[in-house]
Amino acid sequence: MTADLRILLVGGGGREHALAWKLAQSPLVEHIWVAPGNGGTARGLKNVENVSIDSADFPSLVNFAVEKGVNLVVPGPEQPLVDGIETQFRKVGIPCFGPSEAAARMEGSKTFSKDFMKKHNIPTAEYENFTSFEKAKAYVASVNHDVVIKASGLAAGKGVLLPTTKEEAYDALKEIMEDRAFGDAGDEVVIEELLEGDELSILALSDGYTAIDLPPAQDHKRIFDGDNGPNTGGMGTYAPAPVATAAIIDEIRKTIIQPTIDGMRKDGFPFVGMLFTGIMLTTAGPKVLEYNVRFGDPETQSILPLLSKDTDLAEIFLACAEHRLDAIDIKITKQFGVTVVGSAGGYPGSYKKNEKIVIDPLESDDTFIFHAGTSLTKEGQLVSAGGRVIAASAVADTLEEAVKKAYAGISKIHLNNMHYRKDIAYRAFRDVKTNGTKSGAPAFTYASAGVDIAEGNSLVERIKPVVKATARPGADAELGGFGGLFDLKAAGFKDALIVAATDGIGTKVKIAQASGINDTVGIDLVAMNVNDLIVQGAEPLMFLDYYACSKLEIDVAADFVKGVAEGCLRSGSALVGGETAEMPGIYHDGEYDAGGTAIGAVERGQTLPNFDAMAAGDVLLGLASDGVHSNGFSLVRKIIEHAGLKYTDSAPWDQSTTVQESLLTPTRIYVKSVLPAIKQQLILGMAHITGGGLLENTPRMLPKHLAASIDASTWDVLPVFKWLGKTGNVPKEDILQTLNLGIGMVVAAKADNVDKLKRILTSGGEKVFTIGKLVEAATGKPRCTVSNVEELY
Ligand code: AMP
Ligand code: GLY
DSSP states (O other): OOOOEEEEEEEOSHHHHHHHHHHTTOTTEEEEEEEEOOHHHHSSSTTEEEOOOOTTOHHHHHHHHHHHTOOEEEEOSHHHHHTTHHHHHHHTTOOBSSOOTTTTHHHHOHHHHHHHHHHTTOOBOOEEEESOHHHHHHHHHHOOSOEEEEESSOOTTOOEEOOSSHHHHHHHHIIIIISOTTGGGGSSEEEEEOOOSEEEEEEEEEESSOEEEOOOBEEOOEEETTTEEEEOSOSEEEESOTTSOHHHHHHHIIIIIHHHHHHHHHTTOOOEEEEEEEEEEETTEEEEEEEESSOOTTHHHHHGGGBOTTOOHHHHHHHHHTTOGGGOOOOBOSOEEEEEEEEOTTTTSOOOOSOBEEEOOOSOTTEEEEESSEEEOTTOOEEEOSSEEEEEEEEESSHHHHHHHHHHHHTTEEETTOBOOSOTTHHHHHHOOOTTTSSSSOHHHHHTTTTTGGGTOOHHHHHHHHHHTTOBTTBOOOTTSOOSOOOTTTTTOSSEEEEEEEEEOTTHHHHHHHHTOOSSHHHHHHHHHHHHHHTTTOEEEEEEEEEEESSOOHHHHHHHHHHHHHHHHHHTOEEEEEEEEEOBTTBOTTOEEEEEEEEEEEETTOOSOOGGGOOTTOEEEEEEOSSSTTSOHHHHHHHHHHTTOOTTSEETTEEEEEHHHHHTOOOOOOHHHHHHHHHTTOOSEEEEOOTTHHHHHGGGGSOTTEEEEEEGGGSOOOHHHHHHHHHHTOOHHHHHHHOOTTEEEEEEEOGGGHHHHHHHHHHTTOOEEEEEEEEEOOTTSOSEEEEOGGGOO
């Protein structure tokens, strides 16, 4: 093999740096000139140098190529291709990896490409082309679907407008067609139906006959996290995107890529080069959003490092130019690639250039810094020279790992006011629905795998230890482990019955949301469930949570999971799974709701309540609550509002704390203190005091012939209840039915066992009161009476 390839690479972005990097590894390559290149191609790559010729200056490029004996031209960006660079080099006999001017119309003219797709039955959004403003307006008025308005010509990725109302659509048409916001590119517009779904970038190499697609990528076009803010050239990518399953890729090949390549050849403009198809995965199948006739930026930076080390990009480019791509073996590793783009502060608006850039040494061989808008000064200082300045790319065996490495990479780059998105690849993690079987942890613990790593404080890192700490004999609770499985024997059960309970937090979440304290309601969630299990005599073993919101806010979700994990710890449950649902429109902005399920077990014969053993004269013990717990918050919020209190005010019932902190005190979990007493069979029955208060919950543990007689003067009614009762002027009967008044759990026991039971519960940390006894039920009388209610407040 002789190294006689002399390549002229046209362009100067991150894509071109990545291309130069991969091409330079080819044993066929003797030399690469990059015109004009950037600070990354200026030094550091073997046999690569910049030549300062503008990519639009075809005569100079051709002269230079002829003079240097260039024998392969690789145009990077679309503009020179659309302007016919391929023809210029064909004329002087130098092969070009890139489409002809005719073929480049697939990107250069949206009306052209839409008409092409229609002709060849390639799935795409419904559309009409217009040159008349009035006709375009009339069309918008006539359709009853949302529209996308596109300037037909090249507009540097900015010529696509997504109006949300008809009025906005008319304004958009005026902007493009009358105000000429995109110049000539807007002489003609395409009005398309709005497609919804996940977007994919499919990059396929072609020689005009064969097409070979590279790993499917997803781009992040908006400037800010969560896909907010204006569009950019692309702020980060990852590949392969897990949404693109083998079946989807197969469908894309059969219905889109191959028909495109065949259609172009049949229509007389065969495609040679890189065909980059933007695809929307709609519910009706994959549909084409647009064609690009060149590599994507920053898709290329994530994809090229996935080609195996012995896959020779120069050989591939030559084979495409010589129409023999079917003879080439392209090997792709089974890894994931991730790219995080660093942009100049202000981009895509105005921004500064000529800012100094310093890059610390990288710690990993699998991490690459690809420059885009950088240049070297005469003194050899690296400075910024564009909006998208530089990117860190990394490959690893898992997407999570690759995200981590890419963020570690970008943290080595120092540039004043550099901006980068913290959520690259979040969609991939969002799309992994675990349901407790696949990963053993709520999906959002992955959702931000990359998010906070750059700040050294990633969500996964934050959650991992807390989730893992909930592991217990019988179940793992490790991220990525097999959750949802429980070995009852390993936990010491012999002949167990399974018990399950499910519940939510109620409107207490509203106080958490309003106050921004989100790390305690997860404890409430677990408490509400496990307290319902323990009253059946069951030991909680596993927990799964469900978190739903309009828009996933990573910090909030992370805090919430922390609370859930803490609740699991307090109750001895393994957090084995969960689900995050992001559902705009179902909840209001900034709101979330959560539910959960606890699963436990009890030995046969030990379930509670033990109706047969209960009799009149048995004693009722009350276990102190920690506050309002998770019931009655609709009433509580009304009273707080009526009193004109803000959640941040200091609590009138307890000056040492604020309203929000006091109200958010988590529901007490009674599991660990009560379990030993259950095992010693000292307990006849228990009632968890939730909605309905003492009056309605106590009878739930009693056989029909018994009733509860409770004396309200026997325990300390907590100050918060007194204040609520007084301030809200709440009738006593009403408050008894709504709030726990200081008793979170009622326990029935034989009088003989009370001392022993009290000792066990007290040593388990409970405050125990003897609050009443069981009596024979009388027909027509309530099953629970509370005396001395006047004393409440
Ligand atoms: P284009 O340059 O045509 O790919 O458009 C740029 C971006 O606008 C795309 O990546 C999509 O996010 C969005 N877009 C374009 N066409 C549509 C469509 N028909 N429906 C929904 N989104 C679209
Ligand atoms: N990353 C999108 C593009 O290259 O067009």
